[in-house]
Amino acid sequence: MTKHSRRTGALVWLVVAAALFGGAWVTTGAFTGCTLRDARLADELAEDPILNDARPGxxxxGDAYSGCDGDDGFAYAGREFGHPGSREDVIASVRSAAAGNGWLPEKPDAPASRSLCFTRTRDGLTVHLSLSFADAAAAGGVRSVPAGEHTLELTASHDGAAWC
Structure with a gap:
């Protein structure tokens, strides 16, 4: 083997190794913090009945939203809802709908006045369902928000980094 063909062979192996490493880096989410699997998971979460089936009242x-958190690498999907009742009515409605769809309270003894979190296993993943109220986000009187306006959001990750 000539000196020239050895250099060419080494260069070819270097290019192949760089391409394999670069491809793995992109598909595992090194650039974005999300894997392609988690990006697809966001679309699946957006289809969950808890976000799409209307609860009584x-x-x-708002429109449904979904995506993948680039910093922490988890999939999410959510939707804002309005409800004419009180915060307690909303909590009771969400607890009932969650229980009917196999969700379990993450902290069964948590105070009802705080955001609520539920979990469910789906295809081997722990999916988190959180309930939060818009008036909690509008602290300081930035905007007037009806007491029953709330958001349901799902989060999950293939690497276990999701939470409520």
Whole structure:
């Protein structure tokens, strides 16, 4: 083997190794913090009935959203809802709908006035369902928000980094 063909062979192996490493880096999410699997998971979460089936007395206050958190690498999907009742009515409605769809309270003894979190296993993953109220986000009187306006959000990750 000539000196020239050895250099060419080494260069070919270097290019192949770089391509394999670069491809693995992109598909595992090294650039974005999310894997392609988690990006697809976000689309699956957006289809969950808890976000799409209307609960009694609830209206959709916004479009559904989904994506993948680039910093922490978890999939998410959510939707804002309106409800004419009190915060306690909303909590009771969400607890009932969650229980009917196999969700379990993450902390069964948590105070009802705080955001609530539920979990469920799906295809071997722990999926988190959180309930939060818009008026909690509008602290300081930035905007007037009806007491029953709330968001349901799902989070999950293939690497276990998701939470409520």
């Amino acid at each position: 609830t209206t959709r206050a």
